Amino acid sequence: MLTTPTAAPDTRQDVRQRMPALAALAVAGFLAVTTEMLPVGLLPAIGGAFGVDDAVTGLLVTVFAVMVAVFAVPLTVATRRYPRKPLILITVAGYLISNLLSAFAPSFAVVAAGRVVGGVAHALFFSVCIGYVPRLVERGQVGRGLALVAGGTTAGFVLGVPLSTALGAAIGWRGSFAVLAVLAAGVLVAILRFLPAVSGTPAGRRIQTSGARSALGVVVTSNTLTFIGQYTVYTYISVILLTGGAGESWIGPLLLVCGVCGLAGLACVGRTIDRHPRTTVLTVLALLAATILAVGLTHAWFVGLVVAIALWNGLFGGVPSMYQTAAVRVFHEAPEVAGAWINGTSNLGIALGAVLGGLFLGSSPAILALSVTAAALVVAGLTVAVMGKRGFAP
Structure with missing residues (x-):
C-alpha cells in the first residue's frame, strides 16, 4: 500500500x-x-x-x-x-x-x-x-x-x-x-x-509559484508546437521517402540510419543542456526548422533528401530531453507534474501532427507544403522560447 x-x-x-x-x-x-x-x-x-x-x-x-x-x-x-x-x-x-x-x-x-x-x-x-x-x-x-x-x-x-x-x-x-x-x-x-526509493511531494507543499507556473506554460506551449510540427512530417516519413525515389526495401535501413542520427543528436544535447540551456534550445529549434524545410526543397533530389532527413532526425533526437530538462528546472518542487505536462502535450502534438500531415499527402508540391507548414510550427515554438526567457533560463 x-x-x-x-x-x-x-x-x-x-x-x-x-x-x-x-x-x-x-x-x-x-x-x-x-x-x-x-x-x-x-x-x-x-x-x-x-x-x-x-x-x-x-x-x-x-x-x-x-x-x-x-x-x-x-x-x-x-x-x-x-x-x-x-x-x-x-x-x-x-x-x-x-x-x-x-x-x-x-x-x-x-x-x-x-x-x-x-x-x-x-x-x-x-x-x-x-x-x-x-x-x-x-x-x-x-x-x-x-x-x-x-x-x-x-x-x-x-x-x-x-x-x-x-x-x-x-x-x-x-x-x-x-x-x-x-x-x-x-x-x-x-x-x-x-532504483533507490525516493519520496513524493510532501503534503501541504504548494506546487510552485505563479511565476513558475507561467514559465512552465512557456515550455509546454513551445513543446506542443514543436511536436505538432515534427509529427506533421515524421508520421509520413515513409511516404516522403517512397515518393522521393526510395525503394520499399530501403525504408527500414534508412529509418535505422535516421534513428542512429537521433541518438547522436541526443548525445550532443546532453553535453550542453546543463551549461548552456537557452543557447541549446534556440539553436536546436532554429536548425530543426531549417532541416524540415530542406526536406521539402530537396524532395526531387534523392541524395539531398536523404541528407536533409538524416540531419532533421539528428536534431530532433535531443528535443524531448531538452524540453524535459527545462520543465523540471522551472517546476523543480514538483518535477512529476512538469513531466506530466510534457508527456501529455507531446502525445497531443503527435496526434495533431498526424492529422495535419494527412491533409497534405500526395504529389511533390504537397510534400513541399507539408514541410513548410511543419517548419512554420517549429518556428512558432522557437518564437515562444525566445519571448519566454524564464522558461529556458539557466
Whole structure:
C-alpha cells in the first residue's frame, strides 16, 4: 500500500554514481515506447486474426495515445505525494499486464482492453520517470541524467519497433507481445534491484509559484508546437521517402540510419543542456526548422533528401530531453507534474501532427507544403522560447 512520506533524505549523487539507476530507467523507457508503438508494424496481422478492418485495428494506436493525453496530468497530480518507487513499479506492471492481455487475447476487444491498460500506465510512467531523475542526480547534472534516460526512449523508436516487428513476422504478432511481457518482468527486477526509493511531494507543499507556473506554460506551449510540427512530417516519413525515389526495401535501413542520427543528436544535447540551456534550445529549434524545410526543397533530389532527413532526425533526437530538462528546472518542487505536462502535450502534438500531415499527402508540391507548414510550427515554438526567457533560463 502506498503511504505518504514524512521525511525525505537527499538522495542526489553524481551521474556516474547513479548510472545503474539511470540505466534501469532507460530500459524501462525502451519498454514503454516499444509497447506504445508495437502495433504499428503488426496492424494487418492483428486485424486479420480477428477479421477486423485496418481502419478499426488502427484504433489500437489511437486509444493508447488518447489515454496518455487525457490522464497524464490528473494521475500525476493525484499521486504526487506518494513514494516514487512503488508508482514506477505499478506502471511497469501495467505494461506487463497490457502485453500479456494482447498476447493471449481471445478477441479483438481484449486486445483493445490491453491497450487501454497500457495507455493508463504510460500516462503516469513518463511523469514519474522524468521526475525521478532530479531526485537522483545533482541539480547541475539533471540535463545529462535526463539525456541518458531518454536514450532508452530513443532506442525504443530506433530499435524496439523494427526488431519487434521483425520478431512478429518470425513468430507471430502474439509472440511479439509475449516477448515484451517478458522484458517487462525483467525491468521490474532491475527497478527493484537498482532504483533507490525516493519520496513524493510532501503534503501541504504548494506546487510552485505563479511565476513558475507561467514559465512552465512557456515550455509546454513551445513543446506542443514543436511536436505538432515534427509529427506533421515524421508520421509520413515513409511516404516522403517512397515518393522521393526510395525503394520499399530501403525504408527500414534508412529509418535505422535516421534513428542512429537521433541518438547522436541526443548525445550532443546532453553535453550542453546543463551549461548552456537557452543557447541549446534556440539553436536546436532554429536548425530543426531549417532541416524540415530542406526536406521539402530537396524532395526531387534523392541524395539531398536523404541528407536533409538524416540531419532533421539528428536534431530532433535531443528535443524531448531538452524540453524535459527545462520543465523540471522551472517546476523543480514538483518535477512529476512538469513531466506530466510534457508527456501529455507531446502525445497531443503527435496526434495533431498526424492529422495535419494527412491533409497534405500526395504529389511533390504537397510534400513541399507539408514541410513548410511543419517548419512554420517549429518556428512558432522557437518564437515562444525566445519571448519566454524564464522558461529556458539557466
